[in-house]
Amino acid sequence: MSCIEARSISKSYDGILAVDSIDLSVPTGKIFGFLGPNGAGKTTTIKLLTTLVPPTGGTIRILGMDAISNPLEVRKRIGVVLQQPSYEPTLSVEKSIEKYAMMWNVDKKLQKDRMEDLLLAFDLQDIRKKKNDDLSIGHRRRVQVAREFVHDMDLLFLDEPTVGLDPSARRSLLDYIKKRVREGLTIFFTTHILEEAEYLCDEIAIINKGKIIAVDTPAELKNKFGREKTIKIHIDTIRKDLSVLLQGIRDYQIDYNSGTTITIQSHSSENILLKILKILTVNKIPIEDLSVVPTSLEEIFLTMVKNSNVSSD
Ligand SMILES: Nc1ncnc2c1ncn2[C@@H]1O[C@H](COP(=O)(O)OP(=O)(O)O)[C@@H](O)[C@H]1O
Ligand SMILES: [Mg+2]
Structure with a gap:
């Protein structure tokens, strides 16, 4: 089954096409990489697929639901980490994750277990009591990504999640993503770094100036063009x-x-x-x-x- 099915979706801002009639088909249980240079339309596409902005045209089905007529139903079953930093300055790392768990109504016992798992996976144990305000940009980004994993979801959108992370944190995040996908999650992941897409993704779409210029497995892309x-x-x-x-x-x-x-x-x-x-x-x-x-x-x-x-x- 397809997790994401989008047909001819477009988005124009003041007459400029940020996303220009693209089709996307993302199978369940896979990591789909959306790769393109800055300004290509990656973030706009994520905002369209996650119902944060309405498309100028086209149809979007997420987890079998029409995303344009059922945005709230869709949002209940997806997670999204946007490119923009988002944090509450006065909350500690722990409290930031806890707040997310509460927002999503995660059972108390489950929440405790997941907290420890996430602090471990994102290497945040030593700074669990620190306030976001006192963290480095890389640590804040880790908290922002980690907290999203505290709730249940079928599909997760990550918009350039590794920006600002050092190489070892980057690798741990990619490996954590792989693990979650083995456990059944589907991931839509954007990056402008090709090695990341190659390391992580089952399938890659390359976008430039709002248009998709290629979709294939990393191996096939190499085979066809390499x-x-x-x-x-x-x-x-x-x-x-x-x-x-x-x-x-x-x-x-x-x-x-x-x-x-x-x-x-x-x-x-x-x-x-x-x-x-x-x-x-x-x-x-x-x-x-x-x-x-x-x-x-x-x-x-x-x-x-x-x-x-x-x-x-
Ligand atoms: N809210 C907005 N208002 C006007 N133009 C926008 C807005 N968001 C994005 N754009 C424009 O749309 C294009 C695609 O942007 P974006 O989706 O952020 O690309 P990417 O994430 O690949 O860097 C860019 O030219 C950008 O300037
Ligand atoms: Mg972007």
Whole structure:
């Protein structure tokens, strides 16, 4: 069953389309990553899906319910952590979580257990009595994310939850999310950091300028767009005559550093490699090192965003 089904949803602010007729289909029990640069429309999409702002057009079904006609029913069964910081300055970490549990009517015993679990999972035990006002930005963000997990829900929206966290807190959060999804939760997660999406998500949609430009599993995205390989040939000595020797060969670049590096970046890099190796052998130029690097998802992402900017300008 689909947890989120959105068809042609749009949102315009003063005539500008922040979200431009997008479709989304998120299966139950998965982590869906929504990836895009700043201003792409990620937060607006989350606000539409969580019934916080009404769409300009389109239909939205959340957990089988029509979100536009039943916003209150939808809100009872979802959680959302927005990008904006939200905290009560005078409340301690514990009290912040407790207040959320009370708002959501969580049973007292359950609340106690969950409190300890969350303090542990988010590494907040040592600062449990500290007031939000006295916390670092990273700690406040951890509290903001942790408290959302205190209530029961079927679907959770997280808008760039790792911003402001140090690498180890970031990793713990991602691993905690994975654990909760194994236990049955569905997560819609936005980020502008590709490695996060790749580490966490079953499926990724890439959004740019309000439009979805690709939806796939991380592996398929790599497969479809990542055929291009980067090959580096390192030669011990600096050969200034190399470009003359390699005349007629395309898609390579020469750098002179400690020696000479030839970088080949092409869909047919193996072919080009063979030609270059032949020329090096004929000219008795010894190769110090040779490496093949599959183009990373990061590069694919940047290329896709760049291409979609060019085609829309
Ligand atoms: N309340 C608003 N009023 C006017 N414009 C807005 C509002 N919220 C977002 N926008 C605009 O919509 C676009 C998408 O913003 P947003 O959804 O916040 O992107 P992201 O979360 O991907 O950074 C941006 O151009 C932004 O300036
Ligand atoms: Mg945003």
